[in-house]
Amino acid sequence: MTDNQPIVVMKGITIEFPGVKALDGVDLTLYPGEVHALMGENGAGKSTMIKALTGVYKINAGTILVEGRPQTFNGTLDAQNAGIATVYQEVNLCTNLSIGENVMLGHEVRGPLGINWKKTHEEARKYLAQMGLDHLDSHAPLSSISIAMQQLVAIARAMVIDAKVLILDEPTSSLDANEVQDLFKIMRKVRDSGVAILFVSHFLDQIYEITDRLTILRNGKFIKEVMTRDTPRDELIGMMIGKSAAELSQIGAKKERRAAKTGEKPIVSVKGLGKKGDINPADLDIYSGEVVGFAGLLGSGRTELGRLLYGADKPDSGTYELNGKQVAIGDPYTALKNKIAYSTENRRDEGIIGDLTVRENILIALQATRGMFKPIPKKEADEIVDKYMKELNVRPADPNKLIKNLSGGNQQKVLIARWLATHPELLILDEPTRGIDIGAKAEIQQVVLDLAAEGMGVVFISSELEEVVRLSDDIEVMKDRHKIAEIDNDDTVSQQTIVETIANTNVNGKEA
Amino acid sequence: MTSATANPATRNNLKTKAQTKKPAFKINTQMIPTIAAVVIFICMIIMGQALFGTYTSLGFISSLFIDHAYLIILAVAMTLPVLTGGIDLSIGAIVAICGVVGMTLLNQGVNSWLVIVIMLLIGLAFGAIAGTLIEEFNMQPFIATLSTMFLARGIAAMISTDSLIAPENNNYGWIATTIKIIDNPKIKNDLSINAGVIIAAIVVAGGYILLHKTRTGRTIYAIGGSRSSAELMGLPVKRTQRIIYLTSGTLAALAAIVYTANIGSAKNTVGVGWELDAVASVVIGGTIVTGGFGYVLGSVIGALVRSTIDPLTSDFGVPSEWTTIVVGLMILIFVVLQRAVTAVGKKE
Numbered sequence: 001m002t003d004n005q006p007i008v009v010m011k012g013i014t015i016e017f018p019g020v021k022a023l024d025g026v027d028l029t030l031y032p033g034e035v036h037a038l039m040g041e042n043g044a045g046k047s048t049m050i051k052a053l054t055g056v057y058k059i060n061a062g063t064i065l066v067e068g069r070p071q072t073f074n075g076t077l078d079a080q081n082a083g084i085a086t087v088y089q090e091v092n093l094c095t096n097l098s099i100g101e102n103v104m105l106g107h108e109v110r111g112p113l114g115i116n117w118k119k120t121h122e123e124a125r126k127y128l129a130q131m132g133l134d135h136l137d138s139h140a141p142l143s144s145i146s147i148a149m150q151q152l153v154a155i156a157r158a159m160v161i162d163a164k165v166l167i168l169d170e171p172t173s174s175l176d177a178n179e180v181q182d183l184f185k186i187m188r189k190v191r192d193s194g195v196a197i198l199f200v201s202h203f204l205d206q207i208y209e210i211t212d213r214l215t216i217l218r219n220g221k222f223i224k225e226v227m228t229r230d231t232p233r234d235e236l237i238g239m240m241i242g243k244s245a246a247e248l249s250q251i252g253a254k255k256e257r258r259a260a261k262t263g264e265k266p267i268v269s270v271k272g273l274g275k276k277g278d279i280n281p282a283d284l285d286i287y288s289g290e291v292v293g294f295a296g297l298l299g300s301g302r303t304e305l306g307r308l309l310y311g312a313d314k315p316d317s318g319t320y321e322l323n324g325k326q327v328a329i330g331d332p333y334t335a336l337k338n339k340i341a342y343s344t345e346n347r348r349d350e351g352i353i354g355d356l357t358v359r360e361n362i363l364i365a366l367q368a369t370r371g372m373f374k375p376i377p378k379k380e381a382d383e384i385v386d387k388y389m390k391e392l393n394v395r396p397a398d399p400n401k402l403i404k405n406l407s408g409g410n411q412q413k414v415l416i417a418r419w420l421a422t423h424p425e426l427l428i429l430d431e432p433t434r435g436i437d438i439g440a441k442a443e444i445q446q447v448v449l450d451l452a453a454e455g456m457g458v459v460f461i462s463s464e465l466e467e468v469v470r471l472s473d474d475i476e477v478m479k480d481r482h483k484i485a486e487i488d489n490d491d492t493v494s495q496q497t498i499v500e501t502i503a504n505t506n507v508n509g510k511e512a
Numbered sequence: 513m514t515s516a517t518a519n520p521a522t523r524n525n526l527k528t529k530a531q532t533k534k535p536a537f538k539i540n541t542q543m544i545p546t547i548a549a550v551v552i553f554i555c556m557i558i559m560g561q562a563l564f565g566t567y568t569s570l571g572f573i574s575s576l577f578i579d580h581a582y583l584i585i586l587a588v589a590m591t592l593p594v595l596t597g598g599i600d601l602s603i604g605a606i607v608a609i610c611g612v613v614g615m616t617l618l619n620q621g622v623n624s625w626l627v628i629v630i631m632l633l634i635g636l637a638f639g640a641i642a643g644t645l646i647e648e649f650n651m652q653p654f655i656a657t658l659s660t661m662f663l664a665r666g667i668a669a670m671i672s673t674d675s676l677i678a679p680e681n682n683n684y685g686w687i688a689t690t691i692k693i694i695d696n697p698k699i700k701n702d703l704s705i706n707a708g709v710i711i712a713a714i715v716v717a718g719g720y721i722l723l724h725k726t727r728t729g730r731t732i733y734a735i736g737g738s739r740s741s742a743e744l745m746g747l748p749v750k751r752t753q754r755i756i757y758l759t760s761g762t763l764a765a766l767a768a769i770v771y772t773a774n775i776g777s778a779k780n781t782v783g784v785g786w787e788l789d790a791v792a793s794v795v796i797g798g799t800i801v802t803g804g805f806g807y808v809l810g811s812v813i814g815a816l817v818r819s820t821i822d823p824l825t826s827d828f829g830v831p832s833e834w835t836t837i838v839v840g841l842m843i844l845i846f847v848v849l850q851r852a853v854t855a856v857g858k859k860e
Binding site: 076077081088092093096101105108113114115161 | 542721724725726727730731733734736737738740741742743744745746747748804805
């Protein structure tokens with residue numbers, strides 16, 4: 001493979017933003033027929049590097065050669081014309097148009113009478129079939145298929161423009177295991193046709209499964225290019241975060257299970273809490289100092305139950321007891337007043353307010369609970385912001401930076417800080433570690449354990465069973481919008497236990 | 513039979529199976545609001561006919577089209593920006609400035625063909641300004657066209673605030689000259705048509721071809737679906753936006769030509785609120801104001817519904833002030849209907 005001529009050679013790429021050097025002399029070489037992963041923590045410069053290659057950012061120094069020819073990209077169109085196609089994490093297609101049209105948009109087959117739709121759809125089906133997607137109806141609206149499928153359609157589109165380089169920017173973060181396998185199947189197909197794939201993912205398992213070669217970045221600097229198969233995991237992690245990772249990834253591994261005290265009253269106790277169409281009635285007790293994990297597949301109802309506990313959605317059945325007192329939590333304001341906080345899985349749309357600063361994002365929930373007319377005194381506010389930014393290690397440590405300019409992991413930390421500032425008794429964290437790098441992930445996992453140790457009740461919702469098992473005292477297993485089991489997490493429980501529980505429990509009979 | 517011949521046979525079987533899976537006439541959920549507009553239009557005509565007996569007469573239908581050809585053109589003009597999630601508020605004011613300039617020039621003896629060209633160029637210029645403001649200065653279409661609206665109105669008022677009447681023998685009125693297609697003994701039952709209606713029909717056909725048969729048209733829908741996606745897909749978003757506002761401005765000028773020829777005069781206050789009538793037509797016709805969904809033919813139906821409300825309310829003896837309330841109610845109903853449709857679509 002190495003005797004091939006490289007398709008893309010990026011050398012000494014430097015990109016500066018006012019006050020920061022986002023990239024400092026980074027090299028990247030892509031060969032045809034390989035899957036190459038760009039590795040690094042959040043903020044290491046992966047996204048910036050991709051944006052340099054796709055023409056979104058202009059480079060300040062360095063050269064980009066595509067098939068040996070130097071290129072200057074002034075926009076995404078230039079990069080596309082050079083044969084570089086990108087599939088983003090948030091699928092960038094038009095959901096209002098049909099599947100076939102999305103594949104062919106801008107490349108419709110034209111005849112003397114304008115676009116020939118019959119031929120255009122035929123062509124689209126041809127490209128979809130190449131991806132093994134012949135079962136899709138090219139006339140069906142894009143919105144009728146899952147995000148995972150949409151991602152595959154986006155790859156089919158990349159084939160239409162005859163891409164030589166396919167960039168997949170965290171394509172797997174919202175996919176479940178089967179969908180990831182489908183994606184990999186197609187990636188292998190594309191790779192074998194001689195396309196170079198640049199792959200970004202935070203899932204190490206996936207990196208080791210699919211990639212051939214890795215380029216490792218840290219703090220905007222090029223660290224090393226290695227072959228995946230010659231690089232053990234701990235060495236890779238070590239290169240990414242610059243220190244031994246062994247202890248980081250073992251957080252909670254030796255955690256002592258919280259012993260239930262007899263006669264203890266739960267903070268929150270719900271009976272038959274449910275909402276028609278979202279989640280079937282479920283019972284749940286959460287004790288002080290306990291981490292309760294919600295495990296289940298995408299769409300199993302784990303998020304929906306979390307939202308009901310917080311009142312983000314209004315339950316239509318069940319009772320809700322808070323410290324032994326009956327309450328009606330039907331909206332977030334009441335929940336906050338009752339010291340329940342919820343951090344959303346949808347960080348970008350429901351979490352951060354991008355155009356506000358880190359400081360404002362931290363204070364906003366606390367201010368909301370106080371009401372508009374009782375502003376937080378500046379000194380107190382400074383103290384709160386300072387305290388949580390330090391405790392959670394938010395980087396950069398500048399409270400006046402716009403939150404949209406922070407990396408995903410640091411945005412997540414700010415969101416947790418926001419809810420901690422309201423001093424909740426129960427904190428619901430929905431996918432707090434999704435799409436963030438391994439270092440920040442470990443930090444957030446540690447925060448979860450620390451909070452519980454301080455006596456907070458924490459609901460931990462995650463699609464990664466491994467971390468649920470590692471962190472939780474109790475695991476609520478969800479399937480098809482039912483809570484199907486409650487597992488006391490002890491040494492006998494593993495990911496396998498949960499997978500088996502999900503596989504072996506049939507909820508169809510109980511369907512409301 | 514050998515296996516070689518059996519193979520295509522089974523394939524054919526599969527094909528027909530796949531085809532029968534699709535119902536022969538599949539109603540796209542996106543089309544429901546437009547279909548509803550057609551149904552409502554038909555209901556209005558039937559109701560008018562049943563109560564007042566004139567609504568299906570050829571005379572009524574002729575005048576419906578002749579009197580409202582300008583609104584049909586404006587509705588098509590408005591459809592393009594609305595499909596991208598934008599709006600062109602300037603089209604009513606462009607009608608005014610084109611009308612005033614056109615009548616002034618005609619009265620000074622300028623050749624009517626030249627006048628027509630000048631009017632179209634004025635519309636084109638305002639469209640160009642709006643497109644530049646939106647794309648180069650990153651303005652909201654609402655604000656950009658609001659400012660060109662005031663600009664056009666202001667210039668129109670500076671030129672004249674009088675009612676300008678077209679001179680006799682001006683060679684301009686041919687657009688309004690009615691041609692009888694069916695000459696009925698009862699004068700009210702003539703089926704007639706004029707150049708304005710033909711122009712409107714051409715505009716509608718052109719709009720349809722643009723939207724459904726050209727890449728530019730598909731880019732318009734893509735921008736309405738998600739502008740950032742359209743950009744990342746490498747579609748010429750900026751150029752398309754410019755084309756949209758150039759087209760809507762020019763069509764507004766065309767509407768001014770058709771309208772002023774029809775009534776033979778113009779004033780600087782003509783066309784006040786027409787941009788909103790056009791928006792109403794577009795919305796009633798099933799185009800969603802946030803963009804991405806809609807049809808030019810729907811907007812035509814919307815314009816016809818909008819046009820039929822006036823005679824219907826007056827025949828009912830409803831004071832004319834009520835007309836706007838009826839229009840408002842209809843828009844409300846359509847938006848609710850659209851919400852319901854999109855909600856159902858999402859659940860599927």
